[in-house]
Amino acid sequence: MATVPKAKPGDRVAVLSPAMAAPAVSEAVHEQAMRRLVEVTGLVPVEYPTTRQLGARAEARAADVTAAFTDPTIRAVLTTIGGDDQIMVVPHIDTEVLAANPKPFLGYSDNTNLHNLLWGLGVPSFYGGSTQVHLGAGPGVDAGHVVSLRAALLDGGEVELTDPGESEDHGLLWTDPAALTEYGMREPTEPWSWAGPARVVEGRTWGGCIEVLDQIALAGRMPTPSDLEGAVLLLETSEETPPAAHVRRWVRALGEGGMLGAVAGVLVARPAVTSFDVRIPDAAERARLRSAQRDGVVAEIARYNPDAVVCVGVPFGHTRPQWIVPHGGPIRLDGIARTVTADYS
Numbered sequence: 492m493a494t495v496p497k498a499k500p501g502d503r504v505a506v507l508s509p510a511m512a513a514p515a516v517s518e519a520v521h522e523q524a525m526r527r528l529v530e531v532t533g534l535v536p537v538e539y540p541t542t543r544q545l546g547a548r549a550e551a552r553a554a555d556v557t558a559a560f561t562d563p564t565i566r567a568v569l570t571t572i573g574g575d576d577q578i579m580v581v582p583h584i585d586t587e588v589l590a591a592n593p594k595p596f597l598g599y600s601d602n603t604n605l606h607n608l609l610w611g612l613g614v615p616s617f618y619g620g621s622t623q624v625h626l627g628a629g630p631g632v633d634a635g636h637v638v639s640l641r642a643a644l645l646d647g648g649e650v651e652l653t654d655p656g657e658s659e660d661h662g663l664l665w666t667d668p669a670a671l672t673e674y675g676m677r678e679p680t681e682p683w684s685w686a687g688p689a690r691v692v693e694g695r696t697w698g699g700c701i702e703v704l705d706q707i708a709l710a711g712r713m714p715t716p717s718d719l720e721g722a723v724l725l726l727e728t729s730e731e732t733p734p735a736a737h738v739r740r741w742v743r744a745l746g747e748g749g750m751l752g753a754v755a756g757v758l759v760a761r762p763a764v765t766s767f768d769v770r771i772p773d774a775a776e777r778a779r780l781r782s783a784q785r786d787g788v789v790a791e792i793a794r795y796n797p798d799a800v801v802c803v804g805v806p807f808g809h810t811r812p813q814w815i816v817p818h819g820g821p822i823r824l825d826g827i828a829r830t831v832t833a834d835y836s
Contacts, residue, residue: 498566500533505559510574513623515545517665524627553583573600603699615819617643633812642835660763683804692755693823698725716749727760727808739787746795760808
């Protein structure tokens with residue numbers, strides 16, 4: 492993997508919408524996000540033509556990505572949100588520019604497409620971060636998110652990921668004025684679950700949102716199992732709350748494709764089980780749905796790779812608070828001490 496230099500306070504960073512242009516839905520949330528970005532990092536956000544342009548053509552969004560990586564004064568690239576059509580953007584990006592100008596890229600969900608593209612070019616990135624969700628919404632920025640945001644952009648170093656003790660599946664509608672000052676419904680978290688042998692593994696990470704990995708596979712853009720030898724696989728599910736049976740089939744397909752057998756460990760995010768469209772008022776039922784997904788994923792990993800160290804429940808996906816984690820950089824899973832340590836160098 493390439494060496495990606497860190498930014499320093501006062502540097503310029505691109506804020507892009509290579510998937511959906513979330514700022515077009517609520518400019519108030521976006522503007523608050525930009526103010527908070529400056530406050531917690533000292534970096535200067537720079538917007539591009541499609542950052543606030545809802546429904547922009549794939550070619551135009553790709554041009555913004557290429558332009559941000561081309562500009563030597565832009566020291567990192569942050570995304571406003573995910574989406575569902577970034578798979579059409581990737582073919583229009585100038586990959587030679589990205590490979591020649593590595594810089595931190597942050598995003599999750601549909602941005603799995605761009606993470607996979609960068610990974611294939613030998614450029615590490617950071618999975619997580621949405622200016623609209625994690626910076627702009629709510630009364631403030633979650634402490635763990637700040638630590639990992641600064642580690643990814645500025646500070647580097649190793650950070651032990653910890654359980655924030657509470658979680659929300661989604662916040663308030665951005666069009667609701669309360670979204671600027673209130674969190675969504677938060678509830679206590681369950682302890683992370685460990686499976687596989689009690690040993691320590693460390694490897695460069697690859698993966699992302701399972702629903703997007705499905706698209707990447709169908710488009711013929713997946714790495715080979717040999718590319719993933721000794722890696723740590725990242726898996727998380729989206730706000731569409733797929734049933735546990737569907738998630739299990741996706742993981743099984745990764746096993747049949749040789750991906751599970753190649754990796755040394757698997758890190759699985761706490762899943763969102765509710766959304767604006769799916770309301771589950773009973774806490775016990777929400778816990779059961781999370782457990783069902785966990786049990787299915789663990790069973791399929793054990794089928795194809797009983798030697799893999801597995802940790803389930805770490806908040807690096809669609810729930811909030813969210814840790815930003817390395818994609819292409821190292822993560823250490825200690826199945827003895829039951830700790831997860833990420834290297835943001």
